[in-house]
Amino acid sequence: MDPQDKSGEPVTLPDEQCLLRQFRAGSHAACAELVRCHYAAVYRFLAHLTGNVHQAEDLTQETFAAAWEKLATFEGRSALATWLHRIAYTKFIDAQRAERRSAAALAQRPAIAAVAVDPADQLLADDDASKLYAALDRLEVPARTVLVLHYLQGLSYRDMAMVLAEPAGTVKWRTAEALGRLRLLLESQETRGSPALPR
Amino acid sequence: MKSDDTLEARLRALPPLPVPVRLEARLLAAIPATQRPPRRRWAVLLAAGGALAATVLVALAWHRHQQRPDLPNGMTSIQPTKKRAPANRAPGTIPTVVRGSMASADWGNFAWPLEEATPLRASSPIPADLFD
Numbered sequence: 001m002d003p004q005d006k007s008g009e010p011v012t013l014p015d016e017q018c019l020l021r022q023f024r025a026g027s028h029a030a031c032a033e034l035v036r037c038h039y040a041a042v043y044r045f046l047a048h049l050t051g052n053v054h055q056a057e058d059l060t061q062e063t064f065a066a067a068w069e070k071l072a073t074f075e076g077r078s079a080l081a082t083w084l085h086r087i088a089y090t091k092f093i094d095a096q097r098a099e100r101r102s103a104a105a106l107a108q109r110p111a112i113a114a115v116a117v118d119p120a121d122q123l124l125a126d127d128d129a130s131k132l133y134a135a136l137d138r139l140e141v142p143a144r145t146v147l148v149l150h151y152l153q154g155l156s157y158r159d160m161a162m163v164l165a166e167p168a169g170t171v172k173w174r175t176a177e178a179l180g181r182l183r184l185l186l187e188s189q190e191t192r193g194s195p196a197l198p199r
Numbered sequence: 200m201k202s203d204d205t206l207e208a209r210l211r212a213l214p215p216l217p218v219p220v221r222l223e224a225r226l227l228a229a230i231p232a233t234q235r236p237p238r239r240r241w242a243v244l245l246a247a248g249g250a251l252a253a254t255v256l257v258a259l260a261w262h263r264h265q266q267r268p269d270l271p272n273g274m275t276s277i278q279p280t281k282k283r284a285p286a287n288r289a290p291g292t293i294p295t296v297v298r299g300s301m302a303s304a305d306w307g308n309f310a311w312p313l314e315e316a317t318p319l320r321a322s323s324p325i326p327a328d329l330f331d
């Protein structure tokens with residue numbers, strides 16, 4: 001996902017560097033461009049983690065609010081998208097801790113497929129996609145997080161390591177483990193009499 | 200494993216979740232009106248460090264000025280000691296050291312060991328009436 005220099009270290013893209021310079025100079029247009037480039041990916045990431053459209057929206061706004069505060073300290077050692085994912089993940093963890101302390105933690109978490117989709121939207125009309133999303137939603141958060149980051153958000157293991165603040169080797173192992181659990185979930189769905197999934 | 204490869208491909212092929220149409224406008228509206236240039240912390244720290252160093256140097260210089268020893272009458276400064284020439288002196292005598300304006304001072308000559316007229320006493324005797 002990220003371009004790399006000779007040492008293999010990720011760097012921000014040249015156009016992102018230009019955008020960052022404009023932002024640091026106080027350009028409102030640069031801020032707007034940053035939002036347009038990255039808000040959808042951040043929202044989708046948070047939607048997968050939270051399983052709640054409204055919470056994902058709120059956390060997305062909190063993520064960008066934190067980004068405006070911290071952008072001056074962004075050193076460009078990763079792509080901007082990776083950095084935003086890191087902030088979003090931190091916001092999600094903070095929200096989870098707050099939920100555990102409140103009665104809201106007892107509320108049933110609605111599935112993304114039931115909440116996020118517009119009935120007229122055809123995106124999840126695909127049976128296979130809906131089954132896969134449902135299985136993803138049933139995974140515990142740590143497993144779901146690594147699968148979403150790697151396969152849905154397209155982050156490399158190096159980027160994921162920055163987002164999750166874990167070694168890349170650990171992230172890779174967790175991803176493989178999560179993939180195995182997802183496969184078992186799907187197989188259990190099949191053995192319960194669900195229609196066979198297309199191969 | 201082939202099944203994992205297939206599952207990976209299926210995951211990558213998943214259609215992305217739809218994004219609420221109002222979200223972009225909401226985020227754009229929340230962009231701060233004015234962006235302050237980032238504080239150049241390094242410049243502030245450098246200036247503060249320089250001011251602190253200057254203050255310390257001034258304080259040290261003033262302290263040394265205050266601690267300058269008192270000079271005998273007639274002296275305005277203590278000159279650095281000149282290199283001593285080999286002295287042709289009588290054994291047991293201490294050569295007279297010439298130090299700039301102090302050369303005119305009459306220090307007198309003395310011989311070692313000093314001759315004492317009366318034996319030195321370390322302390323005065325205790326009067327007898329103080330004993331019980």
